[in-house]
Amino acid sequence: MRIHEVAERAGVSVATVSRAFNLPDKVAPATRERVERVAQELGYLPNASARTLRTQRSRVLGVVLPTLLNPVFAECLQGVAAAAAVGSYAIVPMTTAYDEAQELRTVAQLMAANVDGLVLVVSNPARSQALQRLRAAARPYVLAYSAHPEHPCVSVDGEGAAAEVVRQLAALGHQRIAMVSGTLSASDRAQQRYRGYLRGMADAGLAVLPVVEVPFVDNAVQSLARYLDAAPRPTALFCSNDLLAVRCIRAARLQGLRVPEDLAVVGFDGIAIGEELTPTLSTVVQPNGDMGRLAVQLLLKSIARARLPDARDSLCLPHSLRWSESSAGPAPTWAHTVFTEPIPTLSHHGGNHEI
Amino acid sequence: MRIHEVAERAGVSVATVSRAFNLPDKVAPATRERVERVAQELGYLPNASARTLRTQRSRVLGVVLPTLLNPVFAECLQGVAAAAAVGSYAIVPMTTAYDEAQELRTVAQLMAANVDGLVLVVSNPARSQALQRLRAAARPYVLAYSAHPEHPCVSVDGEGAAAEVVRQLAALGHQRIAMVSGTLSASDRAQQRYRGYLRGMADAGLAVLPVVEVPFVDNAVQSLARYLDAAPRPTALFCSNDLLAVRCIRAARLQGLRVPEDLAVVGFDGIAIGEELTPTLSTVVQPNGDMGRLAVQLLLKSIARARLPDARDSLCLPHSLRWSESSAGPAPTWAHTVFTEPIPTLSHHGGNHEI
DNA sequence: CTGTTAGCGCCTTCAT
DNA sequence: ATGAAGGCGCTAACAG
Numbered sequence: 001m002r003i004h005e006v007a008e009r010a011g012v013s014v015a016t017v018s019r020a021f022n023l024p025d026k027v028a029p030a031t032r033e034r035v036e037r038v039a040q041e042l043g044y045l046p047n048a049s050a051r052t053l054r055t056q057r058s059r060v061l062g063v064v065l066p067t068l069l070n071p072v073f074a075e076c077l078q079g080v081a082a083a084a085a086v087g088s089y090a091i092v093p094m095t096t097a098y099d100e101a102q103e104l105r106t107v108a109q110l111m112a113a114n115v116d117g118l119v120l121v122v123s124n125p126a127r128s129q130a131l132q133r134l135r136a137a138a139r140p141y142v143l144a145y146s147a148h149p150e151h152p153c154v155s156v157d158g159e160g161a162a163a164e165v166v167r168q169l170a171a172l173g174h175q176r177i178a179m180v181s182g183t184l185s186a187s188d189r190a191q192q193r194y195r196g197y198l199r200g201m202a203d204a205g206l207a208v209l210p211v212v213e214v215p216f217v218d219n220a221v222q223s224l225a226r227y228l229d230a231a232p233r234p235t236a237l238f239c240s241n242d243l244l245a246v247r248c249i250r251a252a253r254l255q256g257l258r259v260p261e262d263l264a265v266v267g268f269d270g271i272a273i274g275e276e277l278t279p280t281l282s283t284v285v286q287p288n289g290d291m292g293r294l295a296v297q298l299l300l301k302s303i304a305r306a307r308l309p310d311a312r313d314s315l316c317l318p319h320s321l322r323w324s325e326s327s328a329g330p331a332p333t334w335a336h337t338v339f340t341e342p343i344p345t346l347s348h349h350g351g352n353h354e355i
Numbered sequence: 356m357r358i359h360e361v362a363e364r365a366g367v368s369v370a371t372v373s374r375a376f377n378l379p380d381k382v383a384p385a386t387r388e389r390v391e392r393v394a395q396e397l398g399y400l401p402n403a404s405a406r407t408l409r410t411q412r413s414r415v416l417g418v419v420l421p422t423l424l425n426p427v428f429a430e431c432l433q434g435v436a437a438a439a440a441v442g443s444y445a446i447v448p449m450t451t452a453y454d455e456a457q458e459l460r461t462v463a464q465l466m467a468a469n470v471d472g473l474v475l476v477v478s479n480p481a482r483s484q485a486l487q488r489l490r491a492a493a494r495p496y497v498l499a500y501s502a503h504p505e506h507p508c509v510s511v512d513g514e515g516a517a518a519e520v521v522r523q524l525a526a527l528g529h530q531r532i533a534m535v536s537g538t539l540s541a542s543d544r545a546q547q548r549y550r551g552y553l554r555g556m557a558d559a560g561l562a563v564l565p566v567v568e569v570p571f572v573d574n575a576v577q578s579l580a581r582y583l584d585a586a587p588r589p590t591a592l593f594c595s596n597d598l599l600a601v602r603c604i605r606a607a608r609l610q611g612l613r614v615p616e617d618l619a620v621v622g623f624d625g626i627a628i629g630e631e632l633t634p635t636l637s638t639v640v641q642p643n644g645d646m647g648r649l650a651v652q653l654l655l656k657s658i659a660r661a662r663l664p665d666a667r668d669s670l671c672l673p674h675s676l677r678w679s680e681s682s683a684g685p686a687p688t689w690a691h692t693v694f695t696e697p698i699p700t701l702s703h704h705g706g707n708h709e710i
Numbered sequence: 711c712t713g714t715t716a717g718c719g720c721c722t723t724c725a726t
Numbered sequence: 727a728t729g730a731a732g733g734c735g736c737t738a739a740c741a742g
Contacts, residue, residue: 002719013729018721028727043488045467049413050719052404053734068429069627077423081450090468092447095436109445112400133398221631246631253633272424276576276601277632278608357735368713373737383711405735408718 001044010038021046052114061299062110063093064103064120064130066187070243071271072288073121076144079292080119087300089116098123098186103130111137117303119295121145124188125153140302142295142309146188147316152302152309154295156319158189158268161284162196162238163203165266165321169236170204172329174264177201178209178234180224180244193240193268209234214244224251228263235263235330242267242274242283249279249326260328270322279325286319356399365393376401407469416654417465418448419458419475419485421542425598426626427643428476431499434647435474442655444471453478453541458485466492472658474650476500479543480508495657497650497664501543502671507657507664509650511674513544513623516639517551517593518558520621520676524591525559527684529619532556533564533589535579535599548595548623564589569599579606583618590618590685597622597629597638604634604681615683625677634680641674 007014012031019027020035027035038044052058063080065073077093084091092115096102100123107130110118117140122128125148134141147155169177179197181190194211201208212227214220227233228251239245245267252263259265259279267274270285294315302309362369367386374382375390382390393399407413418435420428432448439446447470451457455478462485465473472495477483480503489496502510524532534552536545549566556563567582569575582588583606594600600622607618614620614634622629625640649670657664 003721004719014720015722015729015731016727019728022721026727031727043463045463046721047408047719048468049404049407050734051721053402053408053718053736054720054722056734058404068423068432069426071424071426071429074423074426074429078450090447090449090464092445094445095433108400113403113445137398243628243631246628250631250633250635273598273601273628276598276605278605280605358737359735369736370714370738371712374712377737381711386711401737402735405718406737408720408734409736409738411718 001042003044003046006035006039006042006044009042010035056114058114058116059088060090060092060113060115061296062107062113062115062118062120063091064106064110064118064122065093065095066098066121066123067095068093070241070269071273072241072269072286075272075288076121076292079289080296081292082289083293083296083300087296089296089300096122098183100124100128100130103128104133106130107133111139115139117141117299119144119292119299122188123186125151126188138308140299140308142299144291144295147314148311150311151314152298152311153314154291154298154317155315156286156291156317158192159196159199161319161321162193162268163200164196165238165268165284166197166200167204168321168323169238169264169266169327170200170206172264172327174234174236174330175206176209176232176234177206177236177238178212179238179240180212180214180248181240182213182244183215184211184213190240197238212237214247220244220247221251221254224248225254228252228255228257233263236327237263237265239265239267242269242271242281245274245281245283245326246277249277259326261331264327264330266327270319274322275324281322282324282327283322284319285322287317290317356397358399358401361390361394361397361399364397365390411469413469413471414443415445415447415468415470416651417462417468417470417473417475418446419461419465419473419477420448420450421453421476421478422450423448425596425624426628427596427624427641430627430643431476431647434644435651436647437644438648438651438655442651444651444655451477453538455479455483455485458483459488461485462488466494470494472496472654474499474647474654477543478541480506481543493663495654495663497654499646499650502547502669503666505666506669507653507666508669509646509653509672510670511641511646511672513547514551514554516674516676517548517623518555519551520593520623520639521552521555522559523676523678524593524619524621524682525555525561527619527682529589529591529685530561531564531587531589532561532591532593533567534593534595535567535569535603536595537568537599538570539566539568545595552593567592569602575599575602576606576609579603580609583607583610583612588618591682592618592620594620594622597624597626597636600629600636600638600681601632614681616686619682619685621682625674629677630679636677637679637682638677639674640677642672645672 003014007017020032068074094106121144125146143153147153184190237248248265249259257263267283274281358369362372375387423429449461476499480501498508502508539545592603603620604614612618622636622638629636
């Protein structure tokens with residue numbers, strides 16, 4: 001279905017049909033209605049490629065995310081999609097698996113696809129070649145989840161939030177607080193949260209524990225369980241994301257530890273499912289949907305003004321701490337000896353609450 | 356950066372540059388190398404819109420999903436993305452929130468965007484206007500997660516799997532097995548699984564219980580808890596998806612019920628996080644990634660042959676039952692009276708395992 | 711092996 | 727208020 005056929009059926013020129021769609025004011029009401037009716041009947045929709053080629057604007061935004069298997073980014077993407085839809089923009093999301101080479105390839109591909117702008121979550125803004133390339137090509141982009149003085153960003157104060165969590169855990173009476181993180185080098189955010197941990201521990205006058213780095217998801221629970229098996233174990237774990245927190249809770253249970261009595265676990269991200277688990281997840285709640293939404297709004301605003309987004313327009317969104325069931329103050333000393341047996345495994349059919 | 360500039364810098368015509376990219380064999384090695392080098396230097400990438408307009412092929416696939424907030428579809432999308440990447444196709448995912456009107460709009464938008472084909476998860480293939488439209492326009496598409504004799508599909512036998520789950524629960528000694536479902540009318544799949552429940556109960560000679568329909572996510576846990584409060588309660592719940600199962604487990608705990616001793620809970624989907632929860636989720640494991648992957652392969656194969664995918668090429672993938680910690684046989688009668696107090700709520704700071 | 715050229719479908723200036 | 731026509735960047739005949 002092409003514009004020519006609509007024009008023919010409506011007894012007008014293609015120019016009039018085009019105007020009826022794009023500049024409705026410039027066409028007589030009667031004509032416009034007729035064109036619209038015919039277009040409707042024929043199911044005509046303007047060919048996006050031709051329009052893009054002609055106008056040099058695609059009304060498409062590229063979205064670069066590490067993965068969609070972590071709900072935090074899926075939630076963000078929903079916000080991006082919602083805000084884009086409001087502005088009549090389509091989105092093309094792509095995932096990079098936290099790999100910087102792939103970030104670069106992805107961005108190149110998106111540029112070739114003529115996206116009008118990009119929202120991206122990158123591993124490390126400071127050294128990202130993908131961002132350099134975008135800047136060199138003068139493509140509008142906004143980062144989400146990262147803060148960097150030279151890039152337009154929408155983020156939360158991850159370091160401050162982490163420090164706050166640790167201080168509050170200390171205030172609850174915890175002294176041995178360990179940080180659990182994914183591969184630190186893979187993500188700027190993980191490093192930021194770790195710095196927050198260090199600062200919080202210093203503020204509380206506590207001794208820092210070695211970071212528990214869990215690089216591979218496969219055996220995360222296994223290695224965490226092993227870690228928790230060795231004395232003296234921490235009384236609280238601060239995890240750099242909620243999925244890690246879920247795994248820590250499982251590892252604790254496998255070791256026969258109660259959460260939160262024997263081990264408090266706090267996550268980071270505020271993924272929705274965290275509130276449905278048992279115990280519900282204590283965590284740093286980020287406004288994931290809003291992060292995406294506002295990144296898009298910043299982007300679209302700058303596009304409308306035909307300028308690049310300015311680093312000075314960066315936004316730091318408020319976060320909140322959710323103190324929920326997976327955390328509490330440490331149990332008194334005698335309690336630590338109660339649960340030394342691992343919980344029954346599957347063959348006993350899950351009697352993990354009879355103990 | 357346009358093809359013309361590359362041609363100029365390389366001292367050849369635009370046709371040669373184009374050929375160097377698309378038909379490398381038809382250009383002299385020396386020339387090709389020079390063109391490639393220049394293109395590299397200039398960071399040239401062919402304009403996708405122009406190419407699409409000219410060739411009438413975009414090398415883009417549309418992906419229509421209900422939501423990305425349910426990990427089952429995020430997992431599927433990863434499979435889709437992987438298979439598309441292998442075939443050098445980009446993807447444009449869109450979500451429909453289980454709304455049929457939005458499915459139609461989304462498909463129309465994707466068609467206007469010149470996608471070469473679509474993978475879609477729709478509410479109800481039998482009455483989907485979106486599918487009618489695709490068929491009318493002769494666009495290649497493949498459905499995932501649904502089976503329908505008139506459409507090319509990649510799915511699992513949801514009814515059979517559900518019946519199997521119910522029979523096995525019965526074999527474990529359960530007699531009061533209830534089905535928990537989202538809005539039945541919103542999804543073909545939910546209905547299919549419900550039919551499986553009915554069949555399984557009949558096979559086991561058990562009396563069917565009224566389906567527990569949980570239409571709105573907001574108060575799902577609340578209403579489930581209320582349901583579980585009323586006697587006589589079921590000893591096993593079969594949930595039409597894993598997220599519901601997670602909520603059922605929480606509702607049970609809120610009522611002071613142990614899972615699985617007082618209440619066995621089985622889900623459906625096999626989302627990855629289910630294995631990390633405590634208790635780990637018993638569920639029907641679908642190959643979510645493969646579902647997406649194979650749907651794309653079917654699609655690309657047919658595109659390569661310049662034909663529409665045939666309903667007779669539909670695939671029914673194997674599923675498996677994962678019997679894990681959230682299910683077990685029913686506890687003996689005396690056990691039902693042990694836990695009658697609700698677990699402490701947040702204000703008591705989560706002592707839900709001290710009972 | 712390489713160059714010239716005609717559109718793909720649309721928007722937009724210019725003319726009427 | 728409407729129509730005619732050029733060209734966005736690219737690929738694929740067709741020539742040479």
